[in-house]
Amino acid sequence: MKFIETRGNDGEKPLEVSFSEAILSPMSSYGGLYVPKFLPVLDTDFLQEHVNSNYQVMALDILKSFNIDIEQHVIEEALNLYNQFDDSNTPVPVVKLKDNLYVSELYHGPTRAFKDMALQPFGVILSALAQKRDENYLILAATSGDTGPAALETFKNRQNVQVACLYPDGGTSDVQRLQMVTEAANNLKVIGIHGDFDDAQRALKLLLSSETFNAKLKEKNIHLSAANSVNFGRIIFQLIYHIHSYLELVRQEVIQLGDLIYLDVPSGNFGNALGAYYAMKMGLPIEKILIASNNNNVLTRWINTGLYDLRDSAVIPTTSPAMDILKSSNVERILFDMFGSERTKELMLQLDSEKYYQLTEDELAKLQQTFSADYCTDEEGKQYIQQTFDAGYLMDPHTATCFKAYDTCRDKDLPTVVYSTAEWTKFSPTIANALTGETAMTDEAALKAIAEKANIEIPAQISQLFEMEITQDTVIDKQDIEKEILAFL
Numbered sequence: 039m040k041f042i043e044t045r046g047n048d049g050e051k052p053l054e055v056s057f058s059e060a061i062l063s064p065m066s067s068y069g070g071l072y073v074p075k076f077l078p079v080l081d082t083d084f085l086q087e088h089v090n091s092n093y094q095v096m097a098l099d100i101l102k103s104f105n106i107d108i109e110q111h112v113i114e115e116a117l118n119l120y121n122q123f124d125d126s127n128t129p130v131p132v133v134k135l136k137d138n139l140y141v142s143e144l145y146h147g148p149t150r151a152f153k154d155m156a157l158q159p160f161g162v163i164l165s166a167l168a169q170k171r172d173e174n175y176l177i178l179a180a181t182s183g184d185t186g187p188a189a190l191e192t193f194k195n196r197q198n199v200q201v202a203c204l205y206p207d208g209g210t211s212d213v214q215r216l217q218m219v220t221e222a223a224n225n226l227k228v229i230g231i232h233g234d235f236d237d238a239q240r241a242l243k244l245l246l247s248s249e250t251f252n253a254k255l256k257e258k259n260i261h262l263s264a265a266n267s268v269n270f271g272r273i274i275f276q277l278i279y280h281i282h283s284y285l286e287l288v289r290q291e292v293i294q295l296g297d298l299i300y301l302d303v304p305s306g307n308f309g310n311a312l313g314a315y316y317a318m319k320m321g322l323p324i325e326k327i328l329i330a331s332n333n334n335n336v337l338t339r340w341i342n343t344g345l346y347d348l349r350d351s352a353v354i355p356t357t358s359p360a361m362d363i364l365k366s367s368n369v370e371r372i373l374f375d376m377f378g379s380e381r382t383k384e385l386m387l388q389l390d391s392e393k394y395y396q397l398t399e400d401e402l403a404k405l406q407q408t409f410s411a412d413y414c415t416d417e418e419g420k421q422y423i424q425q426t427f428d429a430g431y432l433m434d435p436h437t438a439t440c441f442k443a444y445d446t447c448r449d450k451d452l453p454t455v456v457y458s459t460a461e462w463t464k465f466s467p468t469i470a471n472a473l474t475g476e477t478a479m480t481d482e483a484a485l486k487a488i489a490e491k492a493n494i495e496i497p498a499q500i501s502q503l504f505e506m507e508i509t510q511d512t513v514i515d516k517q518d519i520e521k522e523i524l525a526f527l
């Protein structure tokens with residue numbers, strides 16, 4: 039399988055690259071992204087054969103159909119990490135809430151949020167590639183919460199990879215911060231900065247363009263890579279669980295193979311939703327993909343009107359912070375798949391220069407054949423958390439946004455799979471507030487309040503964080519980041 043570029047080729051980069059090249063250097067011509075040249079087709083026989091296979095076996099066969107240039111033993115080692123999820127037989131449980139409504143739980147990995155689904159196996163693959171090429175890589179990450187812990191967890195003690203992770207001091211939840219600052223490994227550096235997430239991101243961009251920094255990396259023979267969801271090495275692991283969810287409904291005798299269902303995805307950078315789109319293109323019977331957003335509703339507007347608009351919009355902080363995103367990177371891959379590279383380049387360059395673009399009527403109609411969208415305010419989300427808890431299911435505020443789309447976006451009474459992207463433990467103050475009305479609780483107090491109210495235990499991965507030694511205590515000003523990272527390297 040070869041990979042091509044969403045904005046066409048600039049005459050300097052190769053016309054197509056291998057999977058390993060696409061994941062080691064994820065940026066393509068004109069600032070575009072890499073996409074597979076074509077998608078493999080999973081026919082009814084393939085789906086039928088996997089109705090009863092376990093997650094890891096099915097994942098291996100799907101990856102084989104992509105024919106990527108990664109040795110099978112490396113892929114197997116990567117997939118084996120799903121054995122360390124709560125239940126190795128069912129790393130992604132699909133739970134019934136009521137007739138026609140199911141939740142696919144993507145948070146049973148080590149950091150209790152769905153980033154583990156892709157980052158866990160991705161870490162093995164990137165490190166194996168670096169070793170094979172005898173190269174060293176630096177992963178630079180700026181995080182507002184979930185990506186940082188998952189990236190640190192997957193790369194810790196892996197050969198030929200170092201990670202420097204920036205977070206806004208005071209801008210993450212206590213649990214998220216503890217997950218990062220208690221990571222003890224020589225190849226990891228966690229840096230708190232005085233400022234907010236935007237400051238962290240800006241600092242990272244400055245660093246990437248700093249001549250002194252790049253010269254130093256060259257001198258030390260270190261390559262830069264990225265672990266964010268523009269990296270196809272993450273996307274490939276995110277189409278698998280959509281196929282799994284569908285086959286779970288077949289296994290549970292809710293549907294028969296071939297029946298259509300809805301997938302309902304809480305979206306930020308659109309990696310999860312893109313995985314659903316690719317699964318559908320590969321032959322999974324999907325009626326529509328519902329795109330759930332919070333008050334940062336750029337995607338809702340785009341899907342309902344064709345206008346992607348970043349003019350005078352600023353990020354609004356919400357109770358589902360992992361979705362507080364305006365420029366959703368993976369939308370570009372949808373544009374490419376639907377409208378081709380020339381149009382994608384035109385639209386994306388317009389978005390960069392004029393901060394908006396408008397699809398034509400025909401383009402919008404095509405988009406709406408696959409997607410429907412709605413957004414959920416914090417107040418509505420709180421009510422969904424409350425009502426769903428009363429009906430016997432505890433969920434986090436990101437998952438809650440899907441319930442709004444479930445209520446407003448379906449025009450057929452078909453089974454729907456909602457994706458749950460975080461465990462209740464990751465965003466406990468919001469949930470405790472929804473359940474008890476109390477405000478301004480610390481994570482620790484909120485965790486206890488919810489555990490008591492729901493009569494459940496706080497998972498060990500979370501409760502032990504409060505006892506662990508803080509090994510990463512660097513908190514600095516933005517201008518000192520370069521010096522700090524160079525000292526670490």
Ligand SMILES: *Cc1c(COP(=O)(O)O)cnc(C)c1O
Pocket residue numbers: 151152153184185267304305306307308309310311360361436459460
């Ligand atoms: C990252 C994240 C999302 C958004 O997923 P995208 O693939 O970026 O659309 C939603 N919920 C949680 C908890 C996340 O960590």
